Amino acid sequence: MKAIWNGAIGFGLVNIPVKIYSATETTKLDLDMLDKSDYSNIRFKRVNESTGKEVKWENIVKGYLMDDKYIILDEDDYEAASPEKSRILSIDQFVKEEEVDSVYFENPYYLEPQKNGENAYRLLLKALSKTEMAGIGTFVLRESEAIGMIRPYNDDILVLNRLRFAQEIRDYSDLKIPPKKAPKPTELKMAVNLIEQLSQDFDPTMYKDSYSDELMKIIKQKAKGKTVKSKKIEPVEDGKVVDLMAQLKASLQNSKSKNAS
Structure with missing residues (x-):
């Protein structure tokens, strides 16, 4: 596995050097997109809008459009926006895991202790298991800030679950939810x-x-x-x-x- 983040967990005044690895992999079939006329493979190119020429990955930069002008960002800019959070996931609070609604959960990641961090890693793992708590903090992952919830997994390893921010959860008030009428x-x-x-x-x-x-x-x-031949499935009758x-x-x-x- 390839690490996607290299930094430390801040546990009080204790820093635990760790690496983050994706804990999941897809089981979906890898289907290619083809041209219907001759089944040729479709290739996507990164094309310069002005010249129409293909651009190599190493020549691609990112920018923000402001007042009809692009402000170009580089790696130093991303880290300068929050240098501490780019390297440290500092635990701000401890909560009961069941208090975190599943609507906030995104992706799970494995945390691996680095050299000289093994004892502190094991200490945090056992302390969270004993208290049945999870640690919550923020950090920067892939050029964006994320909420991380650290918890024990099978009493063997610490897992970090990426959480959504509250403002990312959509309001459902415009949906047609049944009125609060008690069932029979x-x-x-x-x-x-x-x-x-x-x-x-x-x-x-x-x-x-x-x-x-x-x-x-x-x-x-x-x-x-x-x-x-596919099996015929009876359609769901709406409004019946x-x-x-x-x-x-x-x-x-x-x-x-x-x-x-």
Whole structure:
């Protein structure tokens, strides 16, 4: 794995030198974009708007348009904007992880201790495990400020979850949300029973990216010249009044049948 950030965690007056690594990888198939007329591969070029000529990566810079003029930024400018946060993720507060709503979660990253930081790393890991707390702080990652939540993972390693800022969460007041009307007691009771029947400890290994596997089967079939037929799925009828009690009863019965088998 390649580190995407090299710096330190600020824990009080203790600095823990760490490297950050992405904790996830995609399982999606790598599909190419082709020209429909002859299936030639489509290539994207970085073209100069004025000359029409392709620009090499090493000649590309970034700039901000201000008063019809571009202000060019370089690596020193990014670091000068917040030199400390470019190198240190200083923990500002400790919170219970369940207090952080999942809507704020972005990407997870692994934290690896660097030379002379092993003892402090292990200390923070054990202290967070014992208190069941998570550390929150901000830092600069890839030219933008980010909120980081540091927590133990499997009691073996510290994980940093990147969080969204509050202003990034959209207001949902313009959506057509049902009015706060209490459901019928009998329907609520059956819904609770259904939830209890399907309740179990979370096991992430139960879930696989089966769509990519099925898509690969189709690709292999088409490679052999076979015709692929898709199953017909009944469309969801919009606006149709449903019998909630009947659906809940059927769901409970189906759940019982699965548990019995």
